[in-house]
Amino acid sequence: MTCEPVRIDSWPRGILHLDGDGFFASIEQAIHPELKGRPVVTGIERGIVAAASYEAKAYGVKRGVPLSEVRKLCPQCVMLPSDYETYSLFSKRMYAIMRDFTPEVEEYSIDEAFADLTGFRMLYHCSYEEIARRMKIQVEKDLGITVSVGLSLSKSLAKLCSKFRKPSGFTAVPGHQLHILLARTPLEKVWGFGPNKTAYLNKLGLKTAYDYVRLSRDFVKRRLGKIGVEIWSELQGEYVYKIDVNAKQEYQSICKSKTFLPPSPDPDYVKAQLLRNLESACIKARRYDLVAGRMTVYLKRQNFTTVGLEAVLSRPTVATLQLAPLARGLFEKIFEGGTEYRATGVVLSHLEKAKPIQFGLFENPLQAVKIEEASKAIDAINAHYGKHSIFVGDALKLQGRPRGKNDIRTYRRDHLLPGETARRHIGLPLLAVDPDSRIIGACADATPKPPRILN
Amino acid sequence: MQKIRSFQARWGRMPSYSELQDLFQFASKNAAYKLAKRLISEGHLQADETGRLKSRWVLPFAGQVVAGFPSPAEEELVDVMSLDQYLIRRPEASFLLKVTGDSMIEGGILPGDLVIIERGKSPKSGDIVLAQIDREWTLKYYKKEGKTVSLVAGNPKYPVLHPKEELVVAGVVGAVVRRYR
Numbered sequence: 001m002t003c004e005p006v007r008i009d010s011w012p013r014g015i016l017h018l019d020g021d022g023f024f025a026s027i028e029q030a031i032h033p034e035l036k037g038r039p040v041v042t043g044i045e046r047g048i049v050a051a052a053s054y055e056a057k058a059y060g061v062k063r064g065v066p067l068s069e070v071r072k073l074c075p076q077c078v079m080l081p082s083d084y085e086t087y088s089l090f091s092k093r094m095y096a097i098m099r100d101f102t103p104e105v106e107e108y109s110i111d112e113a114f115a116d117l118t119g120f121r122m123l124y125h126c127s128y129e130e131i132a133r134r135m136k137i138q139v140e141k142d143l144g145i146t147v148s149v150g151l152s153l154s155k156s157l158a159k160l161c162s163k164f165r166k167p168s169g170f171t172a173v174p175g176h177q178l179h180i181l182l183a184r185t186p187l188e189k190v191w192g193f194g195p196n197k198t199a200y201l202n203k204l205g206l207k208t209a210y211d212y213v214r215l216s217r218d219f220v221k222r223r224l225g226k227i228g229v230e231i232w233s234e235l236q237g238e239y240v241y242k243i244d245v246n247a248k249q250e251y252q253s254i255c256k257s258k259t260f261l262p263p264s265p266d267p268d269y270v271k272a273q274l275l276r277n278l279e280s281a282c283i284k285a286r287r288y289d290l291v292a293g294r295m296t297v298y299l300k301r302q303n304f305t306t307v308g309l310e311a312v313l314s315r316p317t318v319a320t321l322q323l324a325p326l327a328r329g330l331f332e333k334i335f336e337g338g339t340e341y342r343a344t345g346v347v348l349s350h351l352e353k354a355k356p357i358q359f360g361l362f363e364n365p366l367q368a369v370k371i372e373e374a375s376k377a378i379d380a381i382n383a384h385y386g387k388h389s390i391f392v393g394d395a396l397k398l399q400g401r402p403r404g405k406n407d408i409r410t411y412r413r414d415h416l417l418p419g420e421t422a423r424r425h426i427g428l429p430l431l432a433v434d435p436d437s438r439i440i441g442a443c444a445d446a447t448p449k450p451p452r453i454l455n
Numbered sequence: 456m457q458k459i460r461s462f463q464a465r466w467g468r469m470p471s472y473s474e475l476q477d478l479f480q481f482a483s484k485n486a487a488y489k490l491a492k493r494l495i496s497e498g499h500l501q502a503d504e505t506g507r508l509k510s511r512w513v514l515p516f517a518g519q520v521v522a523g524f525p526s527p528a529e530e531e532l533v534d535v536m537s538l539d540q541y542l543i544r545r546p547e548a549s550f551l552l553k554v555t556g557d558s559m560i561e562g563g564i565l566p567g568d569l570v571i572i573e574r575g576k577s578p579k580s581g582d583i584v585l586a587q588i589d590r591e592w593t594l595k596y597y598k599k600e601g602k603t604v605s606l607v608a609g610n611p612k613y614p615v616l617h618p619k620e621e622l623v624v625a626g627v628v629g630a631v632v633r634r635y636r
Contacts, residue, residue, distance in 0.1 A: 031550070033587065033625060093547045100457055141575035142548035144625070415553065417569060418634040428543075431552040431572060433585065433592045433625075 003179045003210055006236050010174035013239050014117035014128035017150045017158035018098065018139070021167035023111035024051035027090050028080050030144035032411070032432045039077040041070055044408055046259055050082050054167050083410035086429050094139055094147075101135050106243045114155055116243045129172045136170060153237035156191045157181070160209075163189065175237050182210035182235060192231045197224070209235055251288060256281040257345030263302045265340045270299065271331050272397035274344040278327050279391055281346045282320045286379060291316035293350030295323055297330045300343035307334045308345075315363070316352060319375045322368070324392050386423025456499055457547070464540050469500075469508035542630040548574045550626065552585060552594075559583065559594055562609030568633045570594070572626035583609075583628040589620045597624065 020026065024042045029035045035053075041061060043050030049070060052061045059074035070077055091110045098105045104116035115135070117128050124131050128151055136149045146168035150161025153175055160181060161171040173181045188198040190209050204223075206212055212220075213235045220232045234240050256277040264270055274297060285292060293316045298308030309330045317323065327346065378390045388395075411432050412425065420426060458478050462470045470478060475487035491508060494500040503509045543549045550572045554564055562583055564570060570583075578584045584597040588606055595606035595616065606616040 033592065096457060096547050138575070142545070144574055417551070417553070426551065428546075428549060428551045428571075431550045431585070433552060 003183050005176055006178045006182065006210075006213055007175040010176055011128055011153070012175065012237070013153050014120070014131075015152060015154055015158045015239070015243070016115045016117055016128075016132050016135070017155065017162040018094070018113050018115070018136070019148045019150075019159075019162045019166075020094070020111035021146045021148055022051050022053045022057065023090075023145070024082060024087055025053035025056070026145040027087055028083075029053060030090075031086065031429055033144075034433070035078055039074050040080065041067075041077055042080050042082045043067075044079045044081045045261070046082075047261055081408045081410050083412050085425065086410075086412055089427060089429050090143055090145065093143060097139050097142055098135060100138070101131060104243050104245050106245060114158065114243050117151075132172065133170060140168070152181075153178070154234040154239050155241045155243070156231060156234035157237060159191045160185055160189065178235075178237055179210060182213060183208055185209040187212060190231065190235065192227065251285075251290065251351055253347055253349035253351060254281050254284050254290075254292075255345060255347045256284070257298075257300075257343055259300075259343040261342075263340040263342040265338060267335055267337070268394075268397045270335065270341045270344060271328065272395045274299070274331055274346065275324060275327060275392050275394045276388070276398060277344055277346040278323055279320050279388065279395070281348050282318045282323065282375075283379070283382070283387065285318040285348055285351065286375065289354050290351045291318050291354045292348035293352065294348070295326065295330075296347040296349065297327055297334070298345050298347075299331075299334055299341050300345070302340040302342050304342075309334055316350070317372075318348065318354075319371045320378070320392060321371045321374060324394070328394070386421070389423070456494070459494075459500070460540065460546070464544065471507070542571055542632065544629060545573055545576075548576070548626075549629065550574065554594065556594075557610055558613045559609040562596065564594070564609070564628075564631055565633065568631050570628045571630040571632070573629045574626040576627045578624050578627050585625045585628065587621075587623040587625060588616055588618050589622075592625075594628070597627075 025040045028040055028042060029038075037055060038053075039056035039059060039061070040053040041049045041051065041056050044067065047067055049061060049063055049065045049067065051063065056070075056074060056077055059077070061070050061073055061077065065073075067079060070079065087110060091107075094111075095105055095107050095113055098113055098115050102115050102117055102120060106114040108114055117131050120131055121127060124134075132149050132151045136147060139145075139147050148162045148166045148169040149171075150158045150164065151170075151172040152158045152161050157173065157178070161173055162169070164171040164181070185208055187193055187201050187206060187209060188195070190212070193201075201212065206215075213232060215232070217229060217232065220228045224232075230240050258273060258277055260273055278295075278297075292313065294310055294312050296308055296310040298306050300306045311326055311330060313323075313326075382389050412430055413422065415430060415432075416422070417426060417430070459470065459475075462474070462478060472484050472487045472491065475481075475491060476484050479487065479490065481487050481490075491500060491502075495502055501509050539546075552570050552572050554568045554570055555566055557566055564583070570585075572585050578597040580597060580599045582597045583594065584606075585592070585594055586597070586606060587593075593606060593616070595608055598605045598607050598615075604618065604622060606618075606622075608615075
C-alpha cells in the first residue's frame with residue numbers, strides 16, 4: 001500500500017503517552033518477585049479478572065472474564081485479591097518519575113499518563129525519542145514493572161503509538177511518518193471512536209485511520225460534527241487536546257458502587273452496603289468541596305438487572321446524615337424481598353461548588369447547621385483515624401458477617417508493620433520476598449539441590 | 456516536589472526563593488514565589504510567619520548523645536531533620552522489606568527488622584543487596600572481585616554464595632529500621 005505523507009515536519013511537538021502493561025498484575029509481580037514469569041490475575045474479590053499479566057493473557061485470559069473461566073483456560077494461574085492501596089502508590093510514583101523529566105504531566109488514569117516534552121531537547125541535549133526512552137527505562141528500573149511508551153505529535157497519536165507494541169513497547173512516530181502509522185491503524189483502534197462511529201464510517205467505505213484523515217474537513221464536520229473534526233485534526237498531528245496538568249478537581253457526578261460476594265437477599269445487609277456507598281460518595285464530594293442536587297440509588301440483582309430511583313434534593317447538600325434517611329426511603333421502594341442482590345450503588349449528580357446554606361421555608365435551620373457541623377467533625381475524625389471510623393449505624397450490619405470464599409485479604413492487610421493499624425499504613429510498598437538465608441544455607445551443603453525453576 | 460525534596464535532603468533545609476528560581480531555572484524570582492505559593496496552597500509546603508519555606512514532618516534532632524552519660528548536647532537543638540528523608544534518598548524507587556532469618560546479624564540486620572530497599576541502583580562491593588541468586592531470594596553483602604561476584608552472609612554460619620546460573624540484584628539496602636516496642 002502506498003500513501004502520501006500527511007505532514008512533512010517531524011516534531012512540532014513531542015507528546016508522550018505512558019501506559020502500564022497489565023498494570024495491577026505486574027505490580028503484584030513486582031512486590032511478589034517469585035510470581036515473575038507466571039500467569040497472574042487480580043480481582044479475586046469481585047469474581048472476575050481485574051487485570052491479567054501477559055503470561056496469563058497468552059492463555060486467552062482477558063479483563064472481565066469470570067475466575068471460573070480462568071481456571072479452565074489456565075489452571076496454574078495465580079489469583080490474587082486486588083490491593084488498590086499499593087496500586088495507587090505505584091501510580092503516584094510513576095507520575096513522580098515522569099515529572100522529573102517534564103512538569104507537564106497529565107494523570108489520565110491509574111495506569112496511564114500523558115506528558116509534553118516540547119522544548120526539552122535543548123535541556124537534555126538529545127532527541128524526544130531519547131528523552132522518552134530514558135523516562136521509560138527510569139520507570140521500569142525504579143518500579144520493577146514494564147510500561148509501553150508512545151511518542152508523537154498529539155495525544156491521540158501518542159495513545160495509538162503506545163498501543164502499537166505491547167508489552168514494554170516503544171514507538172515514536174514523527175510527522176513525516178504519520179501516514180504509515182495511520183494506514184496500519186483500523187478505525188476502531190482510534191481514541192474516541194466507538195463501535196457505532198466505526199460501523200458508520202465503514203459504511204462510508206473507510207477502513208483505516210489514514211482513510212479518515214484523507215476526508216475533507218467540511219465533510220468530517222458535516223457527518224461527524226465537532227468531535228469528529230477534533231479527532232481528525234489530532235490524527236493529522238495537530239495539538240488539539242491539551243495536556244491537563246491539574247489533578248482532577250471537577251466532577252459532573254460521583255458514583256460509588258460495590259459488588260459483594262456472596263450475593264444477599266437480606267434487606268438489612270443490602271441496605272448497609274448501600275449506605276456505605278453513600279458515605280463514601282459524600283466523603284469524596286466533601287473533599288472537593290461540592291454539593292449534590294440529586295441522588296440516585298440502585299441495586300443490582302444476581303441476574304445482573306438493575307433497579308434504581310433518583311431523588312431531587314430540595315437544597316443541594318452532601319451531609320451524610322441528611323441524605324441517609326432519603327436513601328433509606330428510596331431503598332424501601334426498590335428492594336424486593338426474596339431477591340438476591342450482588343451490588344449496590346449511589347450516584348451524586350448535579351454537583352456544584354458548596355456555597356453558604358440557603359434554607360428552605362419548611363426547614364429547621366438549626367438542625368441543618370448542626371448536621372453540617374457534624375459532617376465536618378466526622379471528616380476530621382476519619383482523616384485522623386482512617387476512612388469510615390465513624391459511620392451511620394445501618395453499616396454496622398457489614399461487620400461480623402461470614403465472609404465469602406472469595407474474600408481473601410491482601411498481603412498488605414495481612415502483614416501489618418510495627419505501628420500500623422488496619423486503616424493506616426506506611427506509604428511505601430512492602431516487598432513480599434522471603435530473604436530467609438536458611439533456604440540457601442541448607443541448599444549449599446552436602447547435596448546440592450537443583451535450581452528451582454519457576455514456571 | 457522531588458527537586459525540593461532532594462534540595463532539602465542535601466542541605467538539610469528548605470530552599471530560599473532565589474534558590475527555588477535556580478532549581479527550576481525560572482527567569483524571575485517572582486515565578487519561584489508563585490510556584491511556592493501554589494505548593495503551599497495545595498498543602499505540599501509550609502511557610503513560617505516571615506514567609507520562608509519550612510520543612511514539614513520534622514523531628515527535633517538533638518545532636519549527639521553519648522549512651523550512658525547524660526551530655527549537655529542533649530538539650531541543644533542543632534537543627535531539624537525528617538526521619539523519612541534521612542532514611543529514604545529516592546522515595547520513588549524505595550520499597551520496604553521485612554527481614555526473616557539471621558544471616559545478616561553481623562551487618563546489624565536482625566530478624567523482624569524492616570529494610571528499605573532502593574531499586575534501580577547499581578550495587579558497589581560492600582553494599583547489602585536484595586538479590587535473586589539461581590532463582591532463590593536472599594539478602595547479603597555484595598562482593599565483586601575482578602569479574603567474579605559473590606554474596607557473603609553477615610554470619611559465619613552461612614557459606615559464601617556464587618551464582619551458578621544467574622544473579623539478579625533487585626535493589627540495594629539503604630536503611631534498616633527497628634522498632635523495639
